[in-house]
């Protein structure tokens with residue numbers, strides 16, 4: 045069965061929209077987009093479109109590839125100080141001459157819609173309330189929407205990134221799953237993935253997961269967004285794996301739309317938390 049991220053996001057967004065309509069003002073997100081990476085422009089435009097449909101306000105601040113770090117610092121600082129701004133998103137990747145860690149850190153963690161700030165990562169690690177990274181949060185929302193049990197399940201994650209693999213592993217542990225995090229240096233990867241009740245592919249290699257790596261009846265979550273010959277391909281060989289999986293996410297229309305929905309939910313949470321309701 046297909047875990048339809050597009051449809052699920054539409055349903056959850058419709059519910060969120062109702063809540064947003066009741067607020068005193070529109071939640072406002074400022075996106076900082078540096079350079080001309082076409083994929084980044086696509087994502088950002090899609091966030092813009094979706095958020096406006098939800099009654100949220102999104103501004104795109106486009107900066108030149110060669111922008112000075114000071115200019116970015118000034119922009120972030122002004123958004124930090126502006127109590128009409130609820131969320132700030134620095135679209136990744138950013139040019140190499142800019143200090144990504146330092147810039148992410150500069151964003152007020154109370155406006156950190158991505159949940160990438162050290163403070164939000166720490167809050168997650170301590171199992172305290174905070175903003176969770178959008179992709180892991182979107183995956184949880186999708187599994188919950190389909191009532192897929194998590195407690196006691198063996199979750200195997202391929203990939204240990206700071207924005208997907210690592211936070212997702214903690215979120216699954218907090219839901220009482222048993223989690224194995226694997227990566228490029230893992231020995232006998234297939235033996236591990238074969239044990240997964242829930243298998244998450246988040247490594248960024250097109251069609252990496254083949255059917256010999258998947259247990260019959262497993263739930264398969266594909267986080268991959270790879271552009272191959274101008275087509276979107278996931279990290280899972282969908283045609284091969286779908287027949288043996290109990291549930292599987294497609295690419296596109298799987299985790300991607302859920303990520304955007306989770307971002308919108310984060311923005312709403314930031315608005316409420318900020319008590320900027322006047």
Ligand SMILES: Nc1nc(=O)c2c([nH]1)NC[C@@H]1CN(c3ccc(C(=O)N[C@@H](CCC(=O)O)C(=O)O)cc3)C=[N+]21
Nearest residue numbers: 086087134135136137158269296297298300301303304
């Ligand atoms: N600060 C920051 N926050 C992010 O959340 C962030 C980022 N930087 N950099 C890039 C990645 C990537 N990302 C996607 C979100 C939605 C889709 C999505 O909706 N994809 C559609 C297809 C879109 C298409 O056709 O290109 C789908 O899967 O159905 C994809 C990718 C967010 N990112």
